[in-house]
Structure formats: structure tokens, C-alpha cells
Amino acid sequence: MWISTVHPRPFLSSFVPNAANHSGEMFAAPHPAVRASVGPVAVGKFKASYMKQLQLLLIVLLMGCASGNAQEYSCQEIFEFVTENYDSRDNVSCIGSSMLVKANYYKVDGVGFVVGYFKSNDYDFTGEPYIFCGVSSTAWSNFKIYGISSWGKAFHTYIFDWKCDCY
Template sequence: MFSLFGFVQWVEAQSVNCAELIHSVEQEGHRREFIGPVSLVNSHWLYSVALYELDGSYAVIAVIKQGFIGRKYVFCDISKSRWTAFRSGLNDLGTTFGERFQQYIMECRCDCS
């Protein structure tokens, strides 16, 4: 079993695709928090966002709306403070989940294909 950080380094060296990385995070990681469709009902593009922990590192798997279906994306090396700022919005009162996702999570997209 890899730590998430070790696994991401291995992914970059092996050119593993994102679907394999998502599968590994979902199967071997522990889902710590989940923001679902009810909380994101007003979002035009986010369907759900989940925080996973694997050996002390964090990753986010987000389902982004594409028409009537969603597509999963994986984001790596998410700090707990970054996640908390996204989830709570206390640093950015009056902003939406979508705005905070772009500010705190989007730039952490995993380097996979």
C-alpha cells in the first residue's frame, strides 16, 4: 500500500491514468468528509466533493457536472487548512462552494492523464 504522497510520485513516474488514481484513492483511502448534491444544489458545475485520507495525506475527488452526468476528477496534496477554508467559507464570507473550490482546491489537480 502506498501513502497518497508516495502514490502520486509513483503515478507521475508511471504515467498512470486518472481513473486508476481515483479508483485507488476511493478503495484504499478513508473518506473523511463529503459535500453532496443537497449542499451543492445551487452550483452550476459541482455535483459532489469528497475528502479522502491515506496515510496522513489528503486528496479530493470531485464530481463535476457535464450535462446530465458527472465526471470524477482527483486533486492531490490537499492540506487540511485548504479543505477547511473550502468547506466552511469562513475566510470568504458570501462566496459559493464553486468559487471556493476554484480558490482552494482546483490548483491541486493531480498530474495524471
């Protein structure tokens, strides 16, 4: 059975600015000629991809039911979802920064997220995590390039405006 219109975009659009720009069919059925020509390896990869998407959808639905209002998510829920279900990840250690310990960039379903770990004092080596949603890969790259001279200034310039709509 092929599902062609169900995808977790309502979840992403509830806390990611401009999530509509990242639209696309997640469960689109392949053309019949393509379906007929795939071998067992390709079918296995498709099933694994399909299962991952179903798991993502199930998590989104459960989070919506648990919160009572599907349009409001806690920052903790978003943080847990992103750090457990990312497609790719990049990180940087902010050595010499008086503001940041490190920052991690995650991609989930084509949408970028940054988790910045902010210091509470000069002796804080773990930091308190804060999540930023909808961060473009260009903004992340600029943060890494210009952060070498000042991590705090680069974070405020390229990442800080991408605050999540969460409580």
C-alpha cells in the same frame, strides 16, 4: 520479520505534489520493551494494521507493473485506488451550484485527495468525477466554509490548483 524501509511513498510522490513532506516510516518495528508488554488484543490490532499496509504495498506494486512505467499513472487508476483504500472520508453536497454536484475528501496514508463531481449541464445530478491530489485539510476546510456562498468560486480558490500528475 520487521521491514523498516519499504513504504509506498514512491507511488504517492509520482502524482502528489510535495509528497516528500508526508514522509515517515510505515513499517517501523516497535521497541523490544513495547513488543514484550503488548497483549493479544494489541498484537491483533498490529497484525490488522500491518496487513492493510502490505495490501497497500501490493496494490501499488501491481499498479506499477501493469502500467509499464512506475512513474506514470492514469487518473482512473488513482481515482480507483483512493476511493477503495482511504483511511478517512468527508463529503459535501454542493446544493445550488451550477458547476459542482458534490465533492469528496479522502485521506490515504496521510495524503489528502478531493474528487469533485462536475456538472455537464443544469440537469446533471451525478456529475463527472475529477481527482485532485495532495489537498491539505486546511484547503478542504476553507472550501467547505466559503463554498456556502459560491461552490464554484471556492473550488477554484482552494482545490483546483491541486491537480494530479496523471494522464
